[in-house]
Amino acid sequence: MGETSLCLDRLQSLLEGTSADDMLFVSPQRGRGVKPRPETVVNAQCKELSGFRDQD
Secondary structure (H helix, E strand, C coil): HHHHHHHHHHHHHCCCCCHHHCCCCCCHHCCCCCCCCCHHHHHHHHHHHHHHHHHH
């Protein structure tokens, strides 16, 4: 649980200076220029970082 909140804190601080183009890699199926909600980005990144642990 501690790792997840660490992940969230880190990503939240990263998001503050992130542009839409920088975030496109998270969900390219949304199309260019579409900015996903910050919580969507954080969830996607945290799943990538610790996704295999979610099955526990």
